[in-house]
Amino acid sequence: MDKLKKIQNFLILGLWRMVRTCPGTVVICGLILAIICGVSSALYLKLDSDQDNIISHDLPFQKRNLEQIKNFGDQEYMFVVIETGGTEHGKKQAALFATSLADKLQKRPNIIKEVHYAMSAKDMGPGVLMFASESELHDFVKLARNIGPLGHEWFNGPGLAKFLDMNAELLSGKKDMGGAAAPEMLTPMIGALDSLVGKMDNALKDGANSFKSAGPVLNLDKAGMQYFYTRNGKLLIMRILPKKDFAAMTVIGQALKIVRESLDQTRLEFPDVSAGLTGRPVLSADEMITTNNDMTIASIVSVILVGLLFMVVLHGWLRPALVMISLFCAMAWTFGFALVSLGSLNLLSIVFALVLVGIGVDFGIHIVLRYVEGTASGLSSDEAVKESLLHTGPGVILGAITSVCAFYAVLGHEFVGLAELGLIGGTGIIFCLISMLTVLPSLLLIAGRRNLFPSSHPRMTTIPFMEKVISRPITVLIVVVILSAVALPGLMKAGFNYNLLDLQAKGLESVEFEHKLINESDESTWFAVMTRPDLESVKALTQQLKKISSVGRIDSILNFLPESQKEKAHILRGEAKYLDGMNFNASAVALTPEQVLSSLENLTDSLEGLEEKLFSAGAKDELKLVSALLDKTSACMALIKKNPASAQNLVPIQSGLVSELSSSFNWLKEILEVRSVKPDDLPEHLRSLYIGKDGSYMVKIAPVGNVWDFDLLKSFVADLRKVDPEVTGVPVVVFESSLLMRDTFLHAAVVTIILVSIILFLTSFSISYVLLTLIPLVVGIFWLLELMGITGLSFNLANFFAIPILIAIGVDGGVHFFARWKELSNGDRLYDTSTPVAVGLSFCTTMIGFGGLLLAHHRGLASLGGIMVVGSATCMVGCMIVLPAIFRLIEKFKKG
Numbered sequence: 001m002d003k004l005k006k007i008q009n010f011l012i013l014g015l016w017r018m019v020r021t022c023p024g025t026v027v028i029c030g031l032i033l034a035i036i037c038g039v040s041s042a043l044y045l046k047l048d049s050d051q052d053n054i055i056s057h058d059l060p061f062q063k064r065n066l067e068q069i070k071n072f073g074d075q076e077y078m079f080v081v082i083e084t085g086g087t088e089h090g091k092k093q094a095a096l097f098a099t100s101l102a103d104k105l106q107k108r109p110n111i112i113k114e115v116h117y118a119m120s121a122k123d124m125g126p127g128v129l130m131f132a133s134e135s136e137l138h139d140f141v142k143l144a145r146n147i148g149p150l151g152h153e154w155f156n157g158p159g160l161a162k163f164l165d166m167n168a169e170l171l172s173g174k175k176d177m178g179g180a181a182a183p184e185m186l187t188p189m190i191g192a193l194d195s196l197v198g199k200m201d202n203a204l205k206d207g208a209n210s211f212k213s214a215g216p217v218l219n220l221d222k223a224g225m226q227y228f229y230t231r232n233g234k235l236l237i238m239r240i241l242p243k244k245d246f247a248a249m250t251v252i253g254q255a256l257k258i259v260r261e262s263l264d265q266t267r268l269e270f271p272d273v274s275a276g277l278t279g280r281p282v283l284s285a286d287e288m289i290t291t292n293n294d295m296t297i298a299s300i301v302s303v304i305l306v307g308l309l310f311m312v313v314l315h316g317w318l319r320p321a322l323v324m325i326s327l328f329c330a331m332a333w334t335f336g337f338a339l340v341s342l343g344s345l346n347l348l349s350i351v352f353a354l355v356l357v358g359i360g361v362d363f364g365i366h367i368v369l370r371y372v373e374g375t376a377s378g379l380s381s382d383e384a385v386k387e388s389l390l391h392t393g394p395g396v397i398l399g400a401i402t403s404v405c406a407f408y409a410v411l412g413h414e415f416v417g418l419a420e421l422g423l424i425g426g427t428g429i430i431f432c433l434i435s436m437l438t439v440l441p442s443l444l445l446i447a448g449r450r451n452l453f454p455s456s457h458p459r460m461t462t463i464p465f466m467e468k469v470i471s472r473p474i475t476v477l478i479v480v481v482i483l484s485a486v487a488l489p490g491l492m493k494a495g496f497n498y499n500l501l502d503l504q505a506k507g508l509e510s511v512e513f514e515h516k517l518i519n520e521s522d523e524s525t526w527f528a529v530m531t532r533p534d535l536e537s538v539k540a541l542t543q544q545l546k547k548i549s550s551v552g553r554i555d556s557i558l559n560f561l562p563e564s565q566k567e568k569a570h571i572l573r574g575e576a577k578y579l580d581g582m583n584f585n586a587s588a589v590a591l592t593p594e595q596v597l598s599s600l601e602n603l604t605d606s607l608e609g610l611e612e613k614l615f616s617a618g619a620k621d622e623l624k625l626v627s628a629l630l631d632k633t634s635a636c637m638a639l640i641k642k643n644p645a646s647a648q649n650l651v652p653i654q655s656g657l658v659s660e661l662s663s664s665f666n667w668l669k670e671i672l673e674v675r676s677v678k679p680d681d682l683p684e685h686l687r688s689l690y691i692g693k694d695g696s697y698m699v700k701i702a703p704v705g706n707v708w709d710f711d712l713l714k715s716f717v718a719d720l721r722k723v724d725p726e727v728t729g730v731p732v733v734v735f736e737s738s739l740l741m742r743d744t745f746l747h748a749a750v751v752t753i754i755l756v757s758i759i760l761f762l763t764s765f766s767i768s769y770v771l772l773t774l775i776p777l778v779v780g781i782f783w784l785l786e787l788m789g790i791t792g793l794s795f796n797l798a799n800f801f802a803i804p805i806l807i808a809i810g811v812d813g814g815v816h817f818f819a820r821w822k823e824l825s826n827g828d829r830l831y832d833t834s835t836p837v838a839v840g841l842s843f844c845t846t847m848i849g850f851g852g853l854l855l856a857h858h859r860g861l862a863s864l865g866g867i868m869v870v871g872s873a874t875c876m877v878g879c880m881i882v883l884p885a886i887f888r889l890i891e892k893f894k895k896g
Helices: 002-021 023-044 060-072 088-105 134-155 160-172 183-206 253-269 280-313 318-341 349-376 381-408 416-449 465-469 473-486 488-493 509-520 535-545 565-572 575-579 593-617 620-642 644-672 684-690 710-723 730-764 767-791 802-823 835-855 859-895
Strands: 078-083 112-116 235-242 275-278 528-532 551-555 697-703
Touching (some): 023 416, 078 509, 088 112, 088 235, 088 275, 112 253, 134 160, 134 575, 183 620, 183 644, 235 509, 253 280, 275 280, 275 509, 280 318, 280 349, 280 835, 318 349, 318 416, 349 381, 381 730, 381 802, 416 730, 465 859, 473 488, 473 767, 528 535, 528 710, 535 551, 535 710, 575 644, 593 644, 620 644, 684 697, 697 710, 710 730, 730 767, 730 802, 767 859, 802 835, 802 859, 835 859
Antiparallel strands (some): 078 235, 551 697
16 A cells, blocks of 8 residues: 555656646647647548447347348338328328429439339339239230220321320220220329320420420329328338438438428428428437537537636636646547547547546646645645645546546447447546646646736635534434435336437427327338248248237238239230230321311310210319310410411420330230249349348338337347347347447446445555445435436436446545545544535536536437436535535544
């Protein structure tokens, strides 16, 4: 013990000699190093916002997750949720909203990789007919047989006028197309004509160039479009795959901006449609934006309030400024260390700056207040700095070591993000210690020698009234015990909340629509993944999963492989022959104004006749479509009559029409020739979703109920592991990483207590010293747990790291109180010294440092601020009242 003290005193005296001899050199070297570190960090220190990198890649569950992503690609989608109200009108509006939004997003393929909101017949590939029922197939065959003659007629001199005439005859009933006049065929037919005539109207008004960017003439590619409605029809879901940039804090920042701007534009087009953006990447991005803003505000508020508090306590602005300069030096050095040691900050280690504001500044408080106490007693500036270093140095060093233990306790853990925070945070505290023992004393010495302080005596150096509070130690301790007993039920209610959605800020669109997905649909933004080598094992797995009550949707390649293919192939056999002989490369005939005008008149007559029939039948929706088409037809006729030469503006539309119909008939012939559908026959965009690079098949399994509920998540993962122990996906990763984080926190807390106890014992070789020093911590944590239960504040994955920090600051207060108590001679009173003010100020700066988080919108950060404020306050009471009362009892016991 004596050797340790001698070594400690030797080091502190060495620091003092260096500071006394060349204070300017120490300050300049510290500032130059800080500038170098700060500039280098600003230029080269990167942010790694990849959530997969905050967990060790060697963990089995994470290794499987990364292998799955590598094999099947990134399938972490953004979800646009469009409300339909469950009505047909609502569904149509939602479909129009989705189409308009998709058109905007698909113009940015470099940022938006994929947009899925519906599937047309062509999207299903050449085997689309195999997905129809046998009765539907018979109807389609009949339609194809009737289309055959129409096709032959069309390709024998195709043209715009001819197309209008043929449609007029079909609508009037002069020609038959196998059910073209049926209600289910009428709407798409009128829709195609409306698209055509609308483009004609625009071309006649604005010129031929207006068609170049107008898209398909008839939009036949959208025939048979099936939108992705939820099972109850209340929501339409759009899946958007964004480009990711892991060097940016939000990862999907560019894509998020584009999608939200496009959403706002589309909302203006459809003011009655409610839609919002959610999904795991969106929630993560919103969380990063919220936490970054909250951390920035909290840091600014903390620095300002700590500075103001220092100015009040230290009587002026210069001493607080010297402390903050020393702190900023240490923070800059820490950034430099992060650059050299890791090269990047992760989503957890980025918060170390706030930790240093709350903890690192405490060391400077003890140095400055002891310096002020020395100058107030008549010591010179040099003597006051020396006394400050010699008397507070050991306590500051011991407090720093205990704080470092709290952070270094997580080193080596598989939770890499937390381990890196521990490394940077712990090293940052060491740098704060070095700065406060070198740069700060040098600054104090320079300022003192030049008589820069207007007064050496601050307004609040001591708090003598506290002597009256502890003058009756037994009464104080009885009151403490009674209050603890009254609040004891709260201890039983303190718990742990694993729900990550509860950590998000209230009112976020992404959170609101995530809840809507959970509460109003069978859709889930999370899915577990199992892989199988062949289709037979996929079928067997699917049947097995269907028996599990916690399993909801099951998606696999089987969803896109039709059943009864042999029977359907028999129905289609030979039907393609009706399309043989068609010249798909036929050129369009010459376009004349007279022909177009005559054809438009024929179409008008047919539409008017159809209008009468629909009115008699009471088909209001179809009647609106026909009436709108009639208005456009009349407008086109008026324009051609006014200026016959404008008809030449329709030439590009005619060319597009011929090309589109050629492609459609060719595709019709192709699908009639298909006899079976295998995985290799599916379009690439479908195969890539479910077939890996190694040829294995992915099975996606969504849970029933709220997957954010940890108990449900635990049950879901457990059920899946009974089927396949190697199941992976977001639910498994979130479940395992949550447990890993909790276990890491608990391990860190236990290790910190053990290390701190060992260090305290090695410092004193006294069990009583260890026990007395730990009293503020024990009392503080006990009251914290009671108050958490009473107020409903729970531990969660954002605030649990507060416990190791509270252990460090709780012990730090006990160390300084005990050291000053032992230093006092008989008759001296503890509260007449600067130590209680310094300790109280240290707790207050920690409360202020983290208290700014109480203003945070992010509920996880706000809860961290709450626990740190309450925990610091309870530890402060334990240190400022309970521990001195016990000291007083010990004194009375010794005196007999």
